[in-house]
Amino acid sequence: MATEEELANMSPEQLQELQKQNCIFCHIISGKVASKKIYEDDKVLAILDINPANPGHILLLIKKHYQIMPQIPDDEISHMFMVAKAISHACLKALKAQGTNIFIANGMVAGQKAPHFMLHVIPRANVDGIKIFDLPEKDIPDDVLEQIRAGLTNKINELSGIKTEEPVVLDKKPEKIGSKAEKEIDEDKKLQKKEEPTKEKNQKKTKKKKDNKRKKPEIYLDEISNLMIENEPKK
Ligand SMILES: [Zn+2]
Numbered sequence: 001m002a003t004e005e006e007l008a009n010m011s012p013e014q015l016q017e018l019q020k021q022n023c024i025f026c027h028i029i030s031g032k033v034a035s036k037k038i039y040e041d042d043k044v045l046a047i048l049d050i051n052p053a054n055p056g057h058i059l060l061l062i063k064k065h066y067q068i069m070p071q072i073p074d075d076e077i078s079h080m081f082m083v084a085k086a087i088s089h090a091c092l093k094a095l096k097a098q099g100t101n102i103f104i105a106n107g108m109v110a111g112q113k114a115p116h117f118m119l120h121v122i123p124r125a126n127v128d129g130i131k132i133f134d135l136p137e138k139d140i141p142d143d144v145l146e147q148i149r150a151g152l153t154n155k156i157n158e159l160s161g162i163k164t165e166e167p168v169v170l171d172k173k174p175e176k177i178g179s180k181a182e183k184e185i186d187e188d189k190k191l192q193k194k195e196e197p198t199k200e201k202n203q204k205k206t207k208k209k210k211d212n213k214r215k216k217p218e219i220y221l222d223e224i225s226n227l228m229i230e231n232e233p234k235k
Pocket of ligand 1: 025064065116
């Protein structure tokens, strides 16, 4: 075991390596620990859960050690969901399941138990005694819902690189935002003509954007959880 001082002096890469050494799922992926494998390719491994909620409960693991969803590159997470679709379909056909639950615990407060990101596919039958989601129906005032909607829309647009000229608020009509956007695009074009930026400058800009994108997901999760705490309904 590393001492606290050793841990504090470790680089993110060294910490990642240490986590991998202590991760049971990384050992399953490397073959050090035996498992009931049902599918494998270069990005993912699917195994049977040894304590299944139902027969055929499958754990789909990303091969690289990521803890939570924001750390996973787009190509790996989209591949994971394509494989999940195939596995779910195989449950319906091969196990005669009547449905499936696709389940992810993203973060400890969401019930994540292991520090290795995974997706569960659980075959379901009509009466199988599983109560996966016992969701309450909270009463949230409309202005709070609107605040949440605007906050999410703005952040999703920002994360996907969609430029919005101003925050989405209730009393602004969409055409007004659109016309302002067009005006600014025109002004941007004028500026570009004046400046005639070199290719090098453009590349620098793109690089800066990418760096920003990489840092954002953590802020994203924090901000959502802050919003959830702030907007907790008072009863
Ligand atoms: Zn791992």
